[in-house]
Amino acid sequence: MLSMKGFILKSFISLPGTPARVSSLHIGSDLLENLTRELFDCLGGRKAYWVWDEAVWALWGEKLASLLGPSGKGNDVILFAASEHNKRLDAVEGLARKLVRAGADRGSVLVAVGGGVTGDVTGFLASIYMRGISYFQLPTTLLAQGDSSVGGKTGVDLPEGKNLIGRFISRKPSGWTSASFKRSPTRNFGREWPKSSRRP
Secondary structure, three states: OOOOOOEEEEEEEOOOOOOOEEEEEEEOOOOHHHHHHHHHHHHOOOOEEEEEEHHHHHHHHHHHHHHHOOOOOHHHEEEEOOOHHHOOHHHHHHHHHHHHHHOOOOOOEEEEEEOHHHHHHHHHHHHHHHHOOEEEEEEOOHHHHHHHOOOOEOOEEEOOEEEEEOOEOOOOOEEOOHHHHHHOOHHHHHHHHHHHHOOO
């Protein structure tokens, strides 16, 4: 577990064919209160819609909703059955239609809460919904925190292969909190750590 209360790592991201940018990572324990305050500051009064991995919502939804107040409840929350099977274009369409019915417009912001599949799908949705809206991510798995939430990667799969449709986008802060590790099965570390630690 991380012992520090938290620090901010700013990583300079440079990818071929995309503008260079800085990605802010907030790393530490007990960060939920600080992250929610920073998110509200970044939102600047814009309406946020939360796309939650439904399994993560069952564990943390009540805690985070209590910090968010009126936001993060009702039509503001969209639950997503995160799995590789659902990392497809039809899932993106389904989420987009829910956003339309909830009243999301060009000034809205998406916030993804979950692992890599949730982040990839929600990020891709944000990049194309009404030609692009802002996007934040709260990754809750080791692999998502060390890999898919860094660098602006988004995408969905085709039957022919993984991540064949997607975009690189600029996402605003990505928050790591060690609280999410407490619920992660030990077996996940052996599977996810090698992939996340390969990154510089």
